[in-house]
Amino acid sequence: MLNNQYALNRIKEAFGDHITDAAESYGMLTVSVNKEAYFNLIKFLKEDAELNCMFLTDLTGIHDPGRVNEELGVIVHLHNLAANFRIRVKTFASSEHHSIKSLIPLFKGANWMERETFDFFGIHFSGHPNMKRILNVDDMDYHPLLKQYPMEDQTREDKNNKYFGR
Template sequence: MTNEFVLEAITREFPDSVISHSEPYDFLTLEIKKEDVKKVIHYLRDSSLEIKFLTDICGIHYPGEPEKELGVIYHLHNMMTNFRMRIKTFMPRENAEIDTLTDLYAGANWMERETFEFYGIKFKGHPDLRVILNMEDIGYHPLLKEYRLEDGTRTDKDDKMFGR
């Protein structure tokens, strides 16, 4: 199974769903419309492509892009042919919500909960969307890039030691 074969199958089945595609390091990566992600992944799982294993779900935050500020990334794997691929979808922060995959993959449960906890992305239809790693009353999503990486008020640090 090749990247070209899978891309052609997806674009034939869902001609308006694929926004862009690339192959970084020969790894097929598709950007799919948010409302079509579940349909595309369901097709990949149940079609002759047999991409049945959900390796990972994670979030990403691009604070400088208001229309694509938050994203969800899915890594999928066909264990028989060792074919791997990545699906990305993006959304504005105000409407950070996407359909759950827990009815397709039982393993999506905790991955979606982790993504919700760290990025604030809600998964519609998730059976138990709550905090699992941080304190329940934390009040923020720790992986959002809302804070400076360094404390600009520190006086005990000499930047020359860090090559600046």
């Protein structure tokens, strides 16, 4: 029976030290992997006969300036449709070196999801055939979901961040 513990054991067996963190969050197994092993882990999850996570549910990014040297993250949700088993894989990279291997060889659907992540976070996916912006205009010169770009005009004085969110 495929469950979180079993899946985690299989992953640790195969990847050992590459796994930097593993937790269960609201029932979903969450595995963090270093970016060298990221592609291989996803490939393993997809191609292993038992884990069989053949469906890419979602791929997105995150920016957390608080995590020094691993500010940028890619978060992948995979789904084994046959056994109804979901898993979340995360990998982190620093703001300077954030080239991560593209998942397109495994999932064609990763194409636009990676473009969206590039568009909003500037994370570069190596091997992507068409690494350009998708939702924002092509000549935009920044990546808007990075935390250094606040939502509102910072010259305004009538709004105090303390009272109006971060």
